[in-house]
Amino acid sequence: MFTWSFIVIEAASAIALIFLVLLHSGRGGGISDLxxxxxxxxxxxxxxxxxxxxxxxxxxxxxxxxxxLTLDLRLQ
Known part of the structure; x- marks a missing residue:
């Protein structure tokens, strides 16, 4: 159960991280353009x-x- 909870946390944070990085401004205005x-x-x-x-x-x-890192140590 411990491992599955960290898998869910990792997947959710990965999706959130992708979304948040895409919101940042690059050469354009980023979130203000949105x-x-x-x-x-x-x-x-x-x-x-x-x-x-x-x-x-x-x-x-x-x-x-x-x-x-927790999953890496747990699954070794």
């Missing part, structure tokens, strides 16, 4: 949203890493 505005039109709000998106992405990446 919401229909440009980077310049969303003056103060985009920096807070991007900063929070960075924090959430790091947290999900840490959960994914922890689940992967």
């Amino acid at each position: 919401m229909g505005g440009s980077v310049n039109s969303m003056a103060a709000g985009s920096t807070v949203v991007e900063r929070n998106l960075d924090r959430i992405t790091i947290a999900v990446a840490l959960v994914f890493t922890f689940a992967t």
Whole structure:
């Protein structure tokens, strides 16, 4: 049961991590383009949203890493 719970956690965090990385801005506006505005039109709000998106992405990446390492040690 312990192993299956970490498999579910790893799969869910992998899907969430893919989604969160795709929301980040690359050369375009990223999440602001998704919401229909440009980077310049969303003056103060985009920096807070991007900063929070960075924090959430790091947290999900840490959960994914922890689940992967735990499964690696458990399944050896």
